[in-house]
Amino acid sequence: MNARQLEIFRAIMRSGTLTSAAQLLNVSQPAISKVLRHLEDQLGYKLFERVGGRLHPTAEAQLLFINADRVFREIETVRDLAIRIRERRIGLLRIGASAPPSFAVLPATLAAFRKRHPGVKVILRTLPAEELAEKILVGDIDLGLTMSSIRVPMVQAELLMTTRVVALMQEDSPLARKAVITPADLADQVLISYGSHADVGVPLDAAFDRVGMPRTIGIEISLAISALPLVQAGLGVALVDGLLPWTRFPGVTVRPFEPRVLMSLSLVTSGTRPASRFVRDISDDIRAAIAALPADATAPSVATSRSDRSRARRT
Known part of the structure; x- marks a missing residue:
């Protein structure tokens, strides 16, 4: 028994006659009769009794x-x-991202993308850079957004923007009265920040070294968002990336840190598999969302002009 025989049998059952089944399948009535006889011979039993010219x-x-x-x-x-x-009209898009772009970039990105593709299911996972690169390699996610460097063969990382490091403090902190925060301002503060092994750790250490101060970390974090409840609880002042929209959170104030230290946001994709149409599409939405960020969230870089060019192509 094959699929064609089953299709013809089903058409006869649903229509009631060989002629109607032939019309339904757009074939001749003798062809239907031949297939039915052959099917009954294969099965070894009758499927229809012919009584009064009807089946x-x-x-x-x-x-x-x-x-x-x-x-x-x-x-x-x-x-x-x-x-x-x-x-x-439907599909699947899997994104891996760290917390800063998840808060600052992806809401506007996904709003634009889903307006055009409401039937596409989006899976968003919050991942550290190492795990993100691994999942890109094995095909578990389609693209990633990360604030950390990716140095893995066969994984492509495109610089999208840079953002400066900022100081995050309680809103009633005396430091909140300052326009900028320097290493000297943090001398008597418990410092909450990234370790020296992080991408931004080396330039932060250098910023303190230039004024003859060690960068003594009281509470080391790996994710910027981890600093928020610590600062809100009054445990210290945090030096974190400026991409997260810190002003949306209650009880904290954010100030620029000087000397300026920059962090990069990169779009990560596979270097071995061609990008799907959804990946290409949402990549443009990501660039447009970055171009629309407040000026204090971004720092000048080559990525800015690239985003402007991308937006111009879409208009």
Whole structure:
């Protein structure tokens, strides 16, 4: 028994006559009769009794039809799915991102993307840079956004923007009255910040060394968002990236840190697999969202002009 035989059998059961089944499948009535006879010969039992010029399904045919109908309904579902995928009405997009771009960039990005692709399911995972690169390599995610360097073969990282390091403090801190925060201002503060092994750790250490101060970390963090509850609880002053929209959180104040130390945001994709149409599409949305960020969230870089060019292409 093959799929064509089942299709013809199902058409006969649903239409009631060989002629109607032939019209339904756009084939000749003799061709339908031939396939039905061959099917009955293969099965070794009758599927229809011919009484008064009409076909009456046998009990065996009724049993067979239940499963044949289910199979073809599933095939029709798959066919409909394939058409909707072709028309870009549904799909899947898997994103890995650190906390700063998840807060600052992805809301506007996904709003624009889903307006055009409401049927696309988006899976968003918060991942450290090492795990993000690994999942890009094995194909578990389609693209990533990270504030850390990616130095993994076969993984591509495109610089999108830079942002400066800022000081985060309680809103009633005496330091909140200052326009900028320097290493000297932090001499008597418990410092909450990234360790020296982090990408930004070396330039931060250098900023303190230039004024003859060690960067003594009281509470070391690996994720910027981890500093928020610590600062809110009065445990210290944090030096963290300026991309996170810190002013949205209650009880804290943010000030620029001098000398200026920059952190980079990169778009990470596979270097071995071609990007899907959804990856290419949302990449433009990411660049547009970055171009629309407040000026104090970004620092001048080559990525700014690249984003402007991308936005111009879309308009």
